Amino acid sequence: MEHISSPSAESQLQSQSQSHQNPETSAERLTNPPHQRLDFSKPVVRFAPSPTGYLHIGGARTALFNWLFAKHHGGKFLLRIEDTDRERSTDVAINAIFESLQWLELKWDEEPVFQFARATRHAEIAQNLVKEGKAYYCYCSPEELEQMRSDAMAHGLPPRYNRYWRDRDPSCAPAGVAPVIRFKAPLAGKTTILDLVQGEVELSNTQLDDMILLRADGTPTYMLSVVVDDYDMHITHIIRGDDHLTNAFRQHHLYEACGWETPRFAHIPLIHGPDGAKLSKRHGALGAEQYKEMGFLPEAMRNYLLRLGWAHGNDEIISTEQAIEWFDLSAIGRSPARFDTMKLINLNGHYIRASDNNRLLEEIRPRITKTLSEAVPDQLGGGGQAERGLALVLRGMDSLKERAKTLEELAKSAIFYVLAPTYSASDNIHATPEESIKNLDFCIQIIDGLHDCGQISQNSIETAVRGFCKDNGLKIGDFLYPVRVALTGKKISPSLFEVIEILGLKEVVARLHNYKNFLSCA
RNA sequence: GUUCCCAUCGUCUAGCGGUUAGGACAUCGCCCUUUCAAGGCGGCAACACGGGUUCGAUUCCCGUUGGGAACGCCA
Numbered sequence: 001m002e003h004i005s006s007p008s009a010e011s012q013l014q015s016q017s018q019s020h021q022n023p024e025t026s027a028e029r030l031t032n033p034p035h036q037r038l039d040f041s042k043p044v045v046r047f048a049p050s051p052t053g054y055l056h057i058g059g060a061r062t063a064l065f066n067w068l069f070a071k072h073h074g075g076k077f078l079l080r081i082e083d084t085d086r087e088r089s090t091d092v093a094i095n096a097i098f099e100s101l102q103w104l105e106l107k108w109d110e111e112p113v114f115q116f117a118r119a120t121r122h123a124e125i126a127q128n129l130v131k132e133g134k135a136y137y138c139y140c141s142p143e144e145l146e147q148m149r150s151d152a153m154a155h156g157l158p159p160r161y162n163r164y165w166r167d168r169d170p171s172c173a174p175a176g177v178a179p180v181i182r183f184k185a186p187l188a189g190k191t192t193i194l195d196l197v198q199g200e201v202e203l204s205n206t207q208l209d210d211m212i213l214l215r216a217d218g219t220p221t222y223m224l225s226v227v228v229d230d231y232d233m234h235i236t237h238i239i240r241g242d243d244h245l246t247n248a249f250r251q252h253h254l255y256e257a258c259g260w261e262t263p264r265f266a267h268i269p270l271i272h273g274p275d276g277a278k279l280s281k282r283h284g285a286l287g288a289e290q291y292k293e294m295g296f297l298p299e300a301m302r303n304y305l306l307r308l309g310w311a312h313g314n315d316e317i318i319s320t321e322q323a324i325e326w327f328d329l330s331a332i333g334r335s336p337a338r339f340d341t342m343k344l345i346n347l348n349g350h351y352i353r354a355s356d357n358n359r360l361l362e363e364i365r366p367r368i369t370k371t372l373s374e375a376v377p378d379q380l381g382g383g384g385q386a387e388r389g390l391a392l393v394l395r396g397m398d399s400l401k402e403r404a405k406t407l408e409e410l411a412k413s414a415i416f417y418v419l420a421p422t423y424s425a426s427d428n429i430h431a432t433p434e435e436s437i438k439n440l441d442f443c444i445q446i447i448d449g450l451h452d453c454g455q456i457s458q459n460s461i462e463t464a465v466r467g468f469c470k471d472n473g474l475k476i477g478d479f480l481y482p483v484r485v486a487l488t489g490k491k492i493s494p495s496l497f498e499v500i501e502i503l504g505l506k507e508v509v510a511r512l513h514n515y516k517n518f519l520s521c522a
Numbered sequence: 523g524u525u526c527c528c529a530u531c532g533u534c535u536a537g538c539g540g541u542u543a544g545g546a547c548a549u550c551g552c553c554c555u556u557u558c559a560a561g562g563c564g565g566c567a568a569c570a571c572g573g574g575u576u577c578g579a580u581u582c583c584c585g586u587u588g589g590g591a592a593c594g595c596c597a
Contacts, residue, residue, distance in 0.1 A: 050597045085596055142595075149593090158524045158593055180595055198527070207525055207593080215595040222597045246526070246592045269528080269590090276589065304534095307546085311535055314545040333535080335528045336590060343534065343547045353560075403559040413558095465556085480556045492558040 035234055038261050043075030043236045047101075047108070048115075048226070050082040051093035054287025055100035057339060058241060058271045058279060061305040065268060066239045067106045068306070068327040078233055079108035083116045084225050100288035104298050105320075113233065115225050122220035122228050125258065126181045126213040134257045135213055137179035138165040160209040181214035183223075183254060191249050196237070196266035196329040203249045211250055223247065227254045230263060239266040239329070242336070266329045269309055269336040279339060295367075295407030297355070300348040308337045317350060349405040357397040360410065361390060367411035368393070368418055375419055389418025395502045399494035413493070417502065420511060421489020423518045433519040436482035440516045442468065443483050444509055451505050462497040486515035 047063040049055060055063075070077035081097070083089040101108065129135035140148075140161070149159035166184060173179065185208040192202045213224040220228075230238065238248075245267045255262040273279045291301060303318055310333070312318065312326045352360065369386050376385075393400070393414045404410035446464050450456055469476045480496055487499055487508060500508050 048597090052597075082597060088596075138595095145594085153523055156523060160524095160593070201526070203526070209593080212595055217595080219595085221595070226597085241591095242527070243591055244597090247597095267527090272590075274533080278590075307534065309534090314536060316534090316546050333528095337535090338533060340533050340547070346547055349560090399559095405559095462556095469556095475556090477556045484557065490557090494558085496556065 038236045043073045046078040048080040052088040054096045060288045071324040072327045076109045079112040081114050138182045139177045139179045178216040180212045182210040197332045231260045237264045242267045272336050272338045297351045300351040304344045345405045364411040392417040416488040427485045458497045458501040
């Protein structure tokens with residue numbers, strides 16, 4: 001077939017690609033020499049997002065799978081920014097991708113490749129293909145193409161270019177029209193791809209059209225750029241979203257036309273929203289950095305994403321080390337999975353509980369200092385207050401982290417150690433103000449008693465309170481209810497005995513009085 | 523419209539011809555308990571449908587239905 005190059009064409013092309021590596025082209029930045037054969041035992045994979053928006057959850061999983069695959073096999077994980085769409089690519093998006101990957105702790109090897117910087121290299125390949133008769137100039141206007149597509153649809157055919165210029169003499173070209181370069185896709189036969197996830201997938205070549213390689217303005221399209229870059233980067237395994245499956249057939253023919261070995265493909269199923277439809281903003285399809293903001297831990301995110309479409313028996317909690325050891329493409333399912341926030345939250349709670357207290361403190365420090373500065377914006381020496389409070393948070397962390405599902409929750413639940421609570425009338429729902437005030441007075445008495453004895457441990461506080469309640473026939477829960485609100489400003493908190501010990505008797509008594517005053521005025 | 527892919531509890535999944543169809547999240551109940559969590563115990567809950575193949579199909583094949591994806595001078 002015409003599109004399959006002869007060995008001589010192959011070596012010719014490769015020597016050309018070598019000779020074109022002058023300092024002007026970014027191909028030079030890829031120091032790898034042209035290669036004859038791919039070494040699949042030493043995988044080189046890449047994550048290749050287009051910087052047109054944040055890194056969404058599906059992209060994050062693709063990156064994770066690539067990373068795990070590389071780590072498992074001791075290969076390389078490269079990053080390539082596919083910024084050939086100059087209209088939509090932004091620096092903001094590029095930074096978002098970097099930051100998200102860094103947050104997820106998916107470190108890439110080598111310098112990231114920026115695809116657009118390699119445009120001249122891509123264009124050269126397209127020109128070579130024309131010279132070799134494997135590609136051709138097409139002068140059709142967008143309007144004509146649109147017409148062709150609707151015509152094809154009307155005849156029950158796939159909407160495609162009708163190859164008008166494929167075998168036409170270039171001398172027929174209309175004047176003043178800048179042509180595109182189109183690839184001569186095979187007209188008959190079928191192509192089979194052995195996908196590492198999807199298995200053997202067969203597609204009739206009649207389904208393929210003559211894709212555009214080079215735009216009228218001379219810039220390369222995605223289809224050309226990926227193939228050339230993957231070749232130049234020595235990519236052995238292309239692990240990407242299922243939506244690229246049909247592209248694999250097109251790209252395979254391009255590889256063959258160039259005389260290059262086709263890498264292995266692994267197309268992983270897409271992630272869907274809770275309703276089964278494509279994940280969209282409507283479902284809260286957020287960027288990875290937004291999950292960071294909400295207070296998810298990267299290891300929780302990795303664990304969750306890993307289990308979406310991949311399983312290792314009944315294992316649910318899987319450390320990254322374990323994931324690297326176990327990960328294999330063959331265990332990836334072929335059906336799309338729905339994104340389940342509840343499971344992510346549950347996993348996050350697990351990883352928070354398992355986290356080191358000092359680490360958690362650092363994670364919530366910015367959230368707490370922000371809240372503090374908002375509450376007391378012009379307070380001098382606020383830094384001191386923050387540090388003292390943070391020290392208390394650390395002491396209470398064991399109990400705090402047991403209750404938090406996210407870092408945001410953790411920070412909110414810890415804030416009372418740093419900042420005296422403000423009260424609202426709705427907090428006092430279970431008792432009349434009089435009853436609450438009575439209890440607060442009792443509590444102050446108990447604390448005073450403890451203070452006199454110098455006994456302020458959690459245990460001694462508990463003993464004293466329990467004794468008091470027993471002697472007075474009070475239910476401890478009822479008794480403590482207003483105390484909890486007084487001390488924490490919340491109806492939910494860690495054990496009050498612990499809170500009292502950590503807060504210190506002086507601060508406790510002050511807060512009890514504050515709340516008493518508040519109730520009296522109400 | 524054409525092509526490709528998919529189909530086990532509500533969700534993520536285990537299963538790879540013979541299982542009381544397992545686990546996790548969610549949910550419900552009980553225990554623990556100063557609140558809330560965490561933890562423990564238990565409950566509810568699935569092989570989409572129809573044909574084959576087979577002694578035997580959740581498992582293999584075909585079809586139906588239902589989802590999804592692709593079909594750009596986007597990537």
